[in-house]
Amino acid sequence: MLTYRFDWSIITSGQYFDWLVSGLFTTLKLSAVSIVFAFLLGLLIAVMRMAHSKPVRWFALAYLEFFRNTPLLVQIFFWYFGSYKILPTVINDWLNKTGFEFAAAAIALTIYTSAFIAEDIRSGVLSIPKEQMEAARSAGFSYLRSMQYIILPQAIRITIPPLVNQFLNVAKNSSLAMTIGVMEMTYQARQVESYTFKGFEAFTAATVVYLALSIVITSLVNLYNEKVLNVHKAA
Amino acid sequence: MKKLVTLFMVMALTTITAKAALAGDTLAEAKKKGVLVVGCKDSLPPFGYIDEKTRQIVGYDIDFVNAIAKKMGVKVELKPVTSASRMPQLQEGHIDIIAATMTKNAERAKVIDFSHTYFFTGQKFITKKGSVKSLKDLEGKRIGTAKGSTSEQNVKKALPTATVLSFDDYPQALLALEQGKVQAVTTDESILIGILDKAPDKSKFEIPNFQISDEPYGLGMRKGDTNLVNFVNKTILEMEKSGEAAKIFDKWFGKYHLHRSFKITADK
Numbered sequence: 001m002l003t004y005r006f007d008w009s010i011i012t013s014g015q016y017f018d019w020l021v022s023g024l025f026t027t028l029k030l031s032a033v034s035i036v037f038a039f040l041l042g043l044l045i046a047v048m049r050m051a052h053s054k055p056v057r058w059f060a061l062a063y064l065e066f067f068r069n070t071p072l073l074v075q076i077f078f079w080y081f082g083s084y085k086i087l088p089t090v091i092n093d094w095l096n097k098t099g100f101e102f103a104a105a106a107i108a109l110t111i112y113t114s115a116f117i118a119e120d121i122r123s124g125v126l127s128i129p130k131e132q133m134e135a136a137r138s139a140g141f142s143y144l145r146s147m148q149y150i151i152l153p154q155a156i157r158i159t160i161p162p163l164v165n166q167f168l169n170v171a172k173n174s175s176l177a178m179t180i181g182v183m184e185m186t187y188q189a190r191q192v193e194s195y196t197f198k199g200f201e202a203f204t205a206a207t208v209v210y211l212a213l214s215i216v217i218t219s220l221v222n223l224y225n226e227k228v229l230n231v232h233k234a235a
Numbered sequence: 236m237k238k239l240v241t242l243f244m245v246m247a248l249t250t251i252t253a254k255a256a257l258a259g260d261t262l263a264e265a266k267k268k269g270v271l272v273v274g275c276k277d278s279l280p281p282f283g284y285i286d287e288k289t290r291q292i293v294g295y296d297i298d299f300v301n302a303i304a305k306k307m308g309v310k311v312e313l314k315p316v317t318s319a320s321r322m323p324q325l326q327e328g329h330i331d332i333i334a335a336t337m338t339k340n341a342e343r344a345k346v347i348d349f350s351h352t353y354f355f356t357g358q359k360f361i362t363k364k365g366s367v368k369s370l371k372d373l374e375g376k377r378i379g380t381a382k383g384s385t386s387e388q389n390v391k392k393a394l395p396t397a398t399v400l401s402f403d404d405y406p407q408a409l410l411a412l413e414q415g416k417v418q419a420v421t422t423d424e425s426i427l428i429g430i431l432d433k434a435p436d437k438s439k440f441e442i443p444n445f446q447i448s449d450e451p452y453g454l455g456m457r458k459g460d461t462n463l464v465n466f467v468n469k470t471i472l473e474m475e476k477s478g479e480a481a482k483i484f485d486k487w488f489g490k491y492h493l494h495r496s497f498k499i500t501a502d503k
Contacts, residue, residue: 081410
């Protein structure tokens with residue numbers, strides 16, 4: 001005897017469908033913003049981590065260890081609630097009026113992910129023989145220019161598979177933003193559940209969306225890999 | 236691939252049949268096992284919260300289930316739940332009964348069975364002192380509450396222009412109010428006074444005197460679990476008659492000077 005009756009109609013049209021769609025767009029926006037900034041920031045930290053100046057290296061190391069080794073949820077709470085104590089009142093008032101939830105979640109996701117991306121990029125760079133750097137330096141390139149023109153283009157290519165993992169993590173980790181009231185996909189699915197008690201349907205929809213999102217990200221990066229970087233899939 | 240699909244189907248089927256088996260006679264089951272598993276709040280004074288000294292969950296809700304379990308002759312096992320998780324937990328058989336400030340309403344009653352009303356309150360707001368005089372002052376403002384609660388649905392109806400922010404639980408909502416991230420926190424008055432009492436800076440806040448809904452609380456049980464429902468109803472009616480129910484009310488709400496404006500009676 002079935003005690004649960006499936007009713008897909010509630011999530012395929014009407015109000016609840018609209019909620020889920022708006023949740024999807026928030027998830028997409030949050031993930032996209034965080035992926036772009038996390039990549040740029042991760043690149044910067046990776047370069048700093050390998051710099052010659054000791055303080056710069058130490059700063060990068062401290063940053064990496066701190067943000068890689070604390071839970072994302074704690075970091076989200078830190079940016080959302082903790083920043084209040086540090087920031088001046090004027091900024092707090094402005095943030096409160098405009099709504100700080102989305103920004104706090106994006107900052108937390110960006111910084112958290114950038115630490116992982118930095119380590120991925122560093123491992124890519126380390127895989128490039130160090131003679132290349134030496135050759136570049138002796139050819140007159142500065143450290144940063146050698147990185148920019150010679151080392152990073154090769155390293156990024158090697159780094160792409162682990163980077164894809166990080167991008168997928170961002171998309172899925174963005175669901176934690178619901179703890180501070182960002183109305184993303186999981187938040188809306190839960191909302192639908194608490195209004196209709198149709199949790200199975202709502203969360204199935206959310207699962208399908210996350211799965212589709214992940215597949216799209218993977219395919220896009222693979223496409224870039226093949227078409228732009230001319231890397232062909234290993235047989 | 237085919238194997239995977241079959242595996243999933245088998246898994247789905249087993250969960251479904253397991254569930255069906257659970258909608259049996261919880262009263263007899265609990266008596267046999269000697270334990271009643273209760274879903275309760277653990278951060279919501281004075282209904283269910285962790286006592287600082289004993290590190291045990293105590294409160295109004297807890298005293299009621301303790302009395303019921305005593306009558307049954309079984310022990311109570313408390314499991315903390317949230318507003319959003321309590322109904323699925325009950326349906327999946329992780330808990331036998333919900334005693335977690337749960338408002339009785341028609342939609343919920345379609346899915347689970349409720350006892351008679353054992354507590355009665357109304358939904359109000361906590362705001363910074365002097366900032367809100369009437370409901371109108373909250374139009375277009377940002378209002379905090381907890382996910383999966385009726386409070387969330389009521390406030391959306393009462394204030395369609397307001398932005399409702401749902402947090403995981405009330406302590407976070409209050410923190411957001413303290414920091415000005417929301418202009419009010421809304422839920423049942425009885426919960427608000429408990430939150431306010433625990434707030435570090437009580438004098439800065441107030442509960443303005445207007446309410447947006449009636450909130451009768453019931454103990455939640457699985458749909459069709461008639462023996463347990465009848466037993467619980469009988470017990471709480473007896474508690475009203477003997478004065479025990481009023482005593483529990485005074486124990487938890489006396490210090491807030493809250494007047495007991497209701498009596499436990501059989502639902503019509």
